Amino acid sequence: MTRYILANWKANKTLAEAESWLERFCRLYTAHPQVKVILAPPTLHLQALHQKIAAWPGCPLSLAAQDLSPFPSGSYTGATTAAMVRGLVEYAILGHSERRRYFHETDREVAQKVSEARAAGITPILCVDLPYARTQIAALQEDDRGSLLIGYGPVAAIGRSHPPSPAETQRALTEIRRSAPHSPLLYGGSVHSNNAASFFNLAELSGLMVGTASLEPEEFACICKMASEI
Numbered sequence: 001m002t003r004y005i006l007a008n009w010k011a012n013k014t015l016a017e018a019e020s021w022l023e024r025f026c027r028l029y030t031a032h033p034q035v036k037v038i039l040a041p042p043t044l045h046l047q048a049l050h051q052k053i054a055a056w057p058g059c060p061l062s063l064a065a066q067d068l069s070p071f072p073s074g075s076y077t078g079a080t081t082a083a084m085v086r087g088l089v090e091y092a093i094l095g096h097s098e099r100r101r102y103f104h105e106t107d108r109e110v111a112q113k114v115s116e117a118r119a120a121g122i123t124p125i126l127c128v129d130l131p132y133a134r135t136q137i138a139a140l141q142e143d144d145r146g147s148l149l150i151g152y153g154p155v156a157a158i159g160r161s162h163p164p165s166p167a168e169t170q171r172a173l174t175e176i177r178r179s180a181p182h183s184p185l186l187y188g189g190s191v192h193s194n195n196a197a198s199f200f201n202l203a204e205l206s207g208l209m210v211g212t213a214s215l216e217p218e219e220f221a222c223i224c225k226m227a228s229e230i
């Protein structure tokens with residue numbers, strides 16, 4: 001089974017900082033056939049990082065967008081469409097709780113983003129929390145439900161240092177599994193190198209989404225190494 005480890009940098013890092021992180025990370029972590037390491041930098045840096053990854057022999061990173069437009073190309077000022085990042089990213093984080101909270105995204109808009117991503121050949125990482133997991137998954141087009149990853153990110157645990165217990169996480173994953181019988185499930189929220197190992201044993205879990213702890217390449221490489229050693 002593939003294990004996914006996602007670094008979500010959110011709105012952090014200049015291009016110079018991003019390039020320095022990449023060099024340090026690639027020196028620290030060697031690719032493992034069963035671990036998929038995904039980096040979601042700010043959209044503005046995707047092109048430069050894509051080039052740098054392509055030029056680095058054996059660089060173990062795939063790229064993800066942190067968001068996409070719910071619309072196709074057209075008169076949508078400020079939007080970044082799936083077609084614009086096609087070829088640069090394999091994945092797109094969609095519907096993160098921070099997008100719902102600060103940008104007022106709805107189930108319906110997120111469902112449209114999922115369709116846009118899939119039409120461009122980009123695999124969605126659909127983020128949910130328990131209160132709306134069922135309605136968000138139900139809002140997806142039938143065809144879109146089978147080909148995405150689902151990231152369970154409890155709002156109360158994001159950006160802090162205390163994740164829920166493995167038992168609580170397991171209960172939530174079992175609940176989400178009812179609406180998404182076949183999707184790989186990821187967990188995100190306060191994952192650090194000192195607690196990551198406790199999640200890898202959870203039956204339903206295929207990976208981790210790492211925010212704050214992904215900003216330092218040493219800390220993130222440590223989590224990726226744990227995933228490689230299971």
Ligand code: PGA
Nearest residue numbers: 158159188189190211212
């Ligand atoms: P955090 O963010 O690791 O900073 O809690 C996780 C996430 O947003 O998925």
